Amino acid sequence: MAISVDTFFLKPDSLGSLQAQIQQMVAEGILSGRFHHGEKLPSSRKLASHLGVSRITVTLAYTELLSNDYLTSRGRSGYYVSDNAPVPPVYTPPPRPHDRVDWDRAIRHRHTGGDTPQKPRDWQRYRYPFIYGQTDPTLFDHANWRLCALRALGQKDIASLTSDYFDQDDPLLVEFIARHTLPRRGITARPEEILITMGAQNALWMAAQLLLDTGRTAVVEDPCYYALRDLLVPARCRLKALRVDADGLPPDALPPETDVIFTTPSHQSPTTATMPLTRRHALLDRARVLDALIVEDDYEFELAFLAAPSPALKSLDRDGRVIYVGSFSKSLFPGLRLGYMVGSEPFIRQARALRASVLRHPPGHLQRTAAYFLSLGHYDTQIRRMSDALHTRREALEQAVADTGLTIAGRGVYGGSSLWMRAPDGTDTTRLAKALRDDDVLIEPGAPFFAGPDRPAHFYRLGYSSIPTARIAPGIRQIAKRLAPQHPNWP
Amino acid sequence: MAISVDTFFLKPDSLGSLQAQIQQMVAEGILSGRFHHGEKLPSSRKLASHLGVSRITVTLAYTELLSNDYLTSRGRSGYYVSDNAPVPPVYTPPPRPHDRVDWDRAIRHRHTGGDTPQKPRDWQRYRYPFIYGQTDPTLFDHANWRLCALRALGQKDIASLTSDYFDQDDPLLVEFIARHTLPRRGITARPEEILITMGAQNALWMAAQLLLDTGRTAVVEDPCYYALRDLLVPARCRLKALRVDADGLPPDALPPETDVIFTTPSHQSPTTATMPLTRRHALLDRARVLDALIVEDDYEFELAFLAAPSPALKSLDRDGRVIYVGSFSKSLFPGLRLGYMVGSEPFIRQARALRASVLRHPPGHLQRTAAYFLSLGHYDTQIRRMSDALHTRREALEQAVADTGLTIAGRGVYGGSSLWMRAPDGTDTTRLAKALRDDDVLIEPGAPFFAGPDRPAHFYRLGYSSIPTARIAPGIRQIAKRLAPQHPNWP
Known part of the structure; x- marks a missing residue:
């Protein structure tokens, strides 16, 4: 036939x-x-x-x-x-049965329904995407990443591609982080104090799993990265959200029962506040008195185009009580899922064992590709190019915001990729964001960043890492139009 | 200067x-x-x-x-x-302080010290590596994997490379698994019933996290994959290890309090026993009576060179109570860290949320590369080549074992990549394995597969996925020599 x-x-x-x-x-x-x-x-x-x-x-x-x-x-x-071609299955799949499992009873731990909002997956279709944390393909050095990936796919690196590392990491990547990345943050670390993670999310999750349980109290910033609160829920600890001020987390407000403090001192998420040096020392002193640990999420430190970044909190840590979390998601691309954590050896040993149990190790090929991209200098070149572009966009954004009379609530002294905005009192920015979609504009409502139940509703975040400079002013004008009190559908 | x-x-x-x-x-x-x-x-x-x-x-x-x-x-x-070259850090790293944290107190959940043995990382230096679960570079289709990776690195796929998928997967890979991989195991599933995982380990870990807690009882096979017992410890459930027989897990022995059953029906790990169809029905019936769930680890089903594999247990499941776990680690390479789980939609929804909290998603680039490798037919070609090679090695191994009078305890009717061996009573195969290293031979002692405290010490596993055919007979002779009663250092 x-x-x-x-x-x-x-x-x-x-x-x-x-x-x-x-x-x-x-x-x-x-x-x-x-x-x-x-x-x-x-x-x-x-x-x-x-x-x-x-x-x-x-x-x-x-x-x-x-x-x-x-x-x-x-x-x-x-x-x-061919007679040797694979044979399709001969048995007929059974008809789809009615599920007889009571899943509400069977599932002991639920992970849906937290604070993390659904983000629009089709953001690239919007003309004015003031979104945060995605890659701008025009800023990514795709060509050199491809060359490094190709090299990491070569015959010489076949072991790093294919091997089961058990609980280990690519020594090339760990060495580069130890010798070049961490010293820029003032941190010295031996390889056994470094663990590669599946992005910062994975590092924060591991810290929570290892350090918290029902008898412990975790302090988070308020507002904070919403996914942090969600990942603390399965750790079953008591959770205290401390309102930040213009200098970030206030150490005096730490309650006596604090066990672990999650903080973003260099660049508070999402308000972008930078913690001054005196407060950093005060935070470390207070943590020492409380015998508390600190998990420092040092995100976006590379994107410092307005001023040199301050050293990490970890660089001031004499006690070993700071666990440092870094990531390549913002500076390379989030789909890479590579980050790292730095801490005392007994902690990293347990984190390594936990990681082995959960997923063994981040894929060797990606670790090796990143090691090449970093060590050949492409990473630094990319950071400079990104910083230049973000600087230009930032100026356009600040100008457009000034021209339209919108209010900045936090602006980040070093740079970064977002502004934290305050809409007039009474505005519901969740409704505002929804309305703006009709205008081809995406913004991030601020409420999910706050701990419930009485979340301020009038903040929002403007990301500028994925929007071309020329579209910034027209996009901001759309936001201003919607926020004008005379607008027929004022949010 | x-x-x-x-x-x-x-x-x-x-x-x-x-x-x-x-x-x-x-x-x-x-x-x-x-x-x-x-x-x-x-x-x-x-x-x-x-x-x-x-x-x-x-x-x-x-x-x-x-x-x-x-x-x-x-x-x-x-x-x-250049004046534009990156600037090294100006601050001096602080002197290494003495750690003041009491880590024994600070760490609430320990993950070291379980049953998972340390495997030799330098196994490639041994002449006779009867090890399990590593890649044989001579069997891996490196050239086509590289081409698929290169294609997945192309401009067209830049979104799949760089994007934050949030909690989603590569639709190409999910579709291929649904349309081509699962039907070969007799399973039909819609995309929303499939989740991509970081290998089978990650899938088993997620099932344990979602379904178990202090009030629940998990049943595992005895012996079983040691890392499974280790990953069940943090779930804090009661753990029952049921001794398997030549047909795998005996359903009659399931205790009434059973909530979740972890089993390897197609190819018991490590004894390689295949559960007959009547027992599979009996297992499903017993699970229905107990209202228990079953987690089926369908590892190595592709490596069926002696007979066609039986359909998966999941294919007989009318109730939705089987959660199916598959992996590409054995058939492609373990460093890839890609697997999948199939289950009812309410379960997969929670697993997806848990995965998002722990690590977001397996890297997009690897998912896309695997999708290409599968859909272009390279995967099937590779499986055939691997199966042919393993068949040849298996024959050499069985011959060498017969020639030297060693005893096979389990041989796997479909194929696979290992034999389960029994040494004479009184042999300590952990000591045997240690002694054999001096003879350039690696074997896997059997004790870690068993639940404590009275572990049989005289079993061992011989993997043949990483040893060339010509070295099998001389390697087996070394083992037989050590096991001979007249050997001066009889283990």
Whole structure:
């Protein structure tokens, strides 16, 4: 039996070369059981004409499938599905049954329903995306990342690509972080004090798991990164949210029962406040008195284009009580999922064992690619390019905000990639954000950053890491228009 | 001031091209603060002669550093450290203080000290590595993996590389698993019933976290994959280890208080027993009576070269009580850290939220690369090649075992990559394994697979996924020699 050319069609949204698409169609037909052993494929001439592609493309696809043993060729008579081609399943899948499990009872720990808001996944379709934490493809050094990835895929690095590291990390990446990244934050650390994590989220989660339980009290900043509060819930600790001021977390307000303090001293999230040196010392002193530990999330320190960043809190830590969390998500790209934590050896040893239990280790190939990208200097070049672009955008944003009379609540003295804004009292920025979507504008409402139940509703965040400079002023004008008291649908 | 050529040296064990090494040396010198702004680099002629490389190599390295703004050139007078080059930290790192934290008190949950044994990381240096679960580079289709990775690194896929997926997965990979991988195991699933995980370990860990707590009882097989027992400890449940027989887990022995059953029906780990169909039905019936859930770890099902594999237990599940765990670690490579779990939608929704809290999502680039590798048919080709090679090795191993009179305790009817062995009564295979290292032989002692405290000490596992066929017989002879009663150091 011959396979009809009519079963082949190029999907308009398909990825990959024409040859690859043809190979894929044939492979899928065999694997799904539609094409059977011994069946004859359309001739390359026929299929090429049917698909509107060149005959050589079809021939190359067939030849590749031949070498993969999906097809055989019988002299001049053409190509057939090989007898060695994979066999589709012979058993019929059972009809979909009615689920008899009471999942409400079966699931002991729920993780949905927290503070973390659903973010729009289609943000790239908006003209004015004042969103935070995504990559701007125009600022990412894609070409050199690709070269480093290719090198890390080479024969020399096959062990780092394929091996089960058990609980270890790529020594190249750890060494680079120890020798070059951490010293810029004033931190010295030996390799056994460093653990590679699946981004900062994963580092914060591990710290919470190791240090907290029902008998302990964690302090978070208010407002703070909402996902931090969510990840503390499964740790079952008591949670205190301390309102920050213009200098960040106030050490005097730390309650006596504090065990672990989660803080963002260099660049408070989301208010962007920087903690002054005197307060940093006061925080460390107070932590010493309370015998509390500090988890420092040092996000975005690389994006310092307005002034040199202050050293990390960890650099002042004489007691070993600061656990430092860094990430490449903001400076490279969030999809990379690579970060690191630095702490005393007994802590890192336990974190390593926890990580091994949860996921073993971050993939070796990505660790090695990052090590190359860093050590060849591409990372620093990228940071400079990003910082220059963010600087320009920041100036455009501050100008547009000044021109329209919007109010900045926090602006970050070193730089960063966002402004923390205050709308007029009585504004519900969640409703504002929803309304602005109709104007092609995305902003982040401020309420989810605050601990409940009485969340201030009139703050919002403006990210400028994903919006081109030219769109900033028109986007801000849209926001100002919606916020004008005379607007018919004032939020 | 000029930088001396003497500060440059090529390390004998360095990776990468000579040009890349030279670039790296210069970049590191600047970043570590050894080279300062305005300092003159050695001439390309001088450095080339000092390092014993061609002058064009040095020139190319300098040109690249020039374009990255690490260096500037001043006409014919040479290359200088650019004024725009990154500045090393100005503050001095503090002297290493004495740690004042009582970590024994601070850490609430310990993860070290479990059953998971330390595996030798230098296994590739051994001549006879009968180890389990590592990649054999000669069987891995490195070339096509590299091509797929390169394609996934392309401009078209930049979103899948760089984006924060929040809690989502690569739709291409999920679709392929739903349409092609699962049907081969008799399983039908919609995308919302599938979650990509960081390998099977991560899937098992999530199931434990979601379904267990102090009030619940988990049943594991005895012996079982040791890391499974370790990951159940933080779930704080009651743990029952049920001794398996030649047909795997005996359903009649399940205690009435059973809440969750962890099982490997297709290929018991480590005994390789396959559960017959009647017992599978009995297990599902018993689980229904107990209202218990089943977590099915369907590892190695692809490596079926002796007989067609039986459908997964999940394919018989009418109630939705089986959570299915699959992995690409054995069939592609463990360093990839990609697996998947399939279960009812309410369960997968919670698992997705838990994963988002712990690590967000497995890196997009790896998901896309795997999707290409699978959908282009390379995966099936690789499985066939691996299965052929494992078949040959298996025959060599069974022959060598027969020739030397060693005893097989479990052999796996479909295939797989290991034999479960029984040494004479009274043998301590942990001591045996240690002694065999002196003979260049690695085996896995059986004790860590068993639940304590009275672990049988005379079992061991022989993996054949990383040892060439020709070395199997001589390796087995070494084992037999050590086990011979007349051996001076009988273990």
